[in-house]
Amino acid sequence: MDTLDATAIARIQFGLNIGFHILFPAITIALGWILVGFRVQYARTGNPEWLATYQRWTKVFALSFAMGVVTGIVMSFQFGTNWPGYMNKVGNIAGPLLAYEVLTAFFLEATFLGVMLFGMRRVPGWVHLLATVLVAVGTTISAFWILALNSWMHTPAGHVIADGELIAGNWWEVIFNPSFPYRLTHMLLASGLTAAFLVAGLSAWRLLKAADDTAAKKTLRTGVLIAFVLAPVQIFMGDLHGLNTLEHQPAKIAAVEALWQTEHGAPLVLFAIPNEATRTNDFAIEIPKGASLILRHDRDAEIKGIEAFAPNTPPVAPVFFAFRVMVGVGMLMLLVSAVGTWRLRGNRTPPRWLLWIFAGFTFSGWVATLAGWLVTEIGRQPWLVTGVLRTADAVGAVSEAKLGASLTGYIITYSIMLIAYVVVLTHLAGSGSTKAPVGPGSITAEGLL
């Protein structure tokens, strides 16, 4: 392979940053609401076990949130450092959406996180509960704006072109662009599943070390139940999202299906190795007419192949494989959560093999989320904004040497942080709390120290 050009390094770098960043919002968006649930349970019952549970999981939340903040700051700078062409061309649309995220969400979550983490003994209980709710609201609003921008890049709408720049003609149409409702719902559900499996997984780790931890039993059940409810909804939503993509970004679907030529009665390719050189699939295992049936609900319907979109075609193999990883992990998550729900029915004690399975699935949400993200982002190539701006036209003039040096810096930083994150999380799960939890508004000897 030749040396990488600046566009390639800039893409790898940005992809790495977003890929690393997305891991943490994927947890916090839904975990914020799970915390609200724990906090409400404590307020309702007064049971100190719920309080201990809440406090244990606020630590996980705080850690994930901090990682999301610092990696998010990196992204806000990289729009300018790596993609000046993006800001020049669509800055009038992207800028305001990002600004609204900071204004309406970021300050809200960052400020009330302080109250939520450190203020339990300083504010009345209801204020503390409200702070917890506001943090969850903040993370959700944040997702709303980011997904609005991302969706707009996939299915741009509501803009007009003036002097070669895009400006918004109708902000409502910009925000509620054709793929936005599907993409937002898909992401929120993905976060729900990621957080649910994290909660279940870390609780399972805890129970493997201390089988009598009744609080961990509660959180295991919570995680498993949430996953079991959300998994089928997500599969249904994913299907709707796919149909929406077929309508607006058919080239992406052609890559997902590894369908090179336009066909009537296109097959569903279960497995293959897509071959870009020969434009065929090697070692293909197919269900005849399957793709037409799933996508058009008609065995003989026409599905457009990659060829139909040349030269604006995404790379096929990464999209094809990433899609299968996402769907495969999603199906396993459904299966595992169903088995878990069955085995835990009526407050039964979980068998050790089940605990090991859930422990193994702790970070399964990350795998599915990252795979799904690769499908959608690589599937949009060669466009940065579909039909409007090519990725290659947005790259800046930063030299390859500088990009390479900073890429190395980022890789080292992210590796250290990711390892530390996983180690600390499993450590938190394994270690038991010896201190009695302290309720809101009450001053104790410890609080006065």
Added chain:
Amino acid sequence: MTLDLPLIFTGLMGLAILAYVVLDGYDLGVGMLMPAADENEHNVMVASIGPFWDANETWLVLGVGILLVAFPVAHGVILGALYLPTVAMLIGLMFRGAAFEFRIKAEGWHRELWNWLFWFGSFLASFAQGIMLARYITGFHSGFGYFIFSIIVGGALCGSYVLLGATWLIIKTDGLLQKKALAWAKWGLIWTTLAIAVVSVVTPLVSETVRHKWFDFPHTLALMLLPAASTAIIAYVGITLRRLSRGSSTQEWIPFAGSVAMFALAFAGLAYSLFPYIVIDRLTIWEAAAHPSSLKFVLVGVLVVVPLIILYTAFSYRVFWGKARAGLYE
């Protein structure tokens, strides 16, 4: 009446950046002071900034966000030219942000490592911000003299943040740690004084544009109010620090307020030097401005939301009023 939107957004961006420099400045300063304290003091120091640092850093995102929204072309030019110090700052901020969470959950040498990374990240981010400032006000010129100037401003900004951090600790601590903070603040004050003097003298020397603006005779007299006011504040802060170290316990907030005022004055001086450029000698704020439709859309949000942000920020400072204590959240 038509609104001068680029001017309004320049003002907003200036306020966001000033808010960032003051707010994250004190917590970065506390981070840089870590090696001068012992283990128990570390916990008190981190506890004094723990509830606030997330929101403090948000002002940086807002500042960059406004640059991106209001002046998209300048966003690319500035951040492209400041690429490496920007990356260094970001890596510093990442280590530091992660260290906040990791250090209290780690034990033994792990904790030591995260303490060290917390210090290092604070220092790297502060120093890189100084370099960015120097490169920005000198129009991104390269050469040995500019390089030396960048290093000096990098160090100077660290010193100024240490002053903010130390004067913050005077408010938030007591006993032996407060005594230490008073000593740190004295050093910080000397550093900051030198820093302001060096930047004020060197900037007109390296930039003709700045020189013209400051030494344009009738204006010069009015402008001399800025250094005069700075000198008066520095003297007053110095006197207060001495009084406090002799055991007076009133007026603990004066050194911090005085430091903030110094930052505001220095900032006003810089703003005067640069205006109306967003990229000095190259791009004015009107040339770089985004389309009015975008600016109006964001302005509505700013007018509605920023008062709310100020309200709940004030609420959060009210909740955590008083001296910091170690171990509130472990």
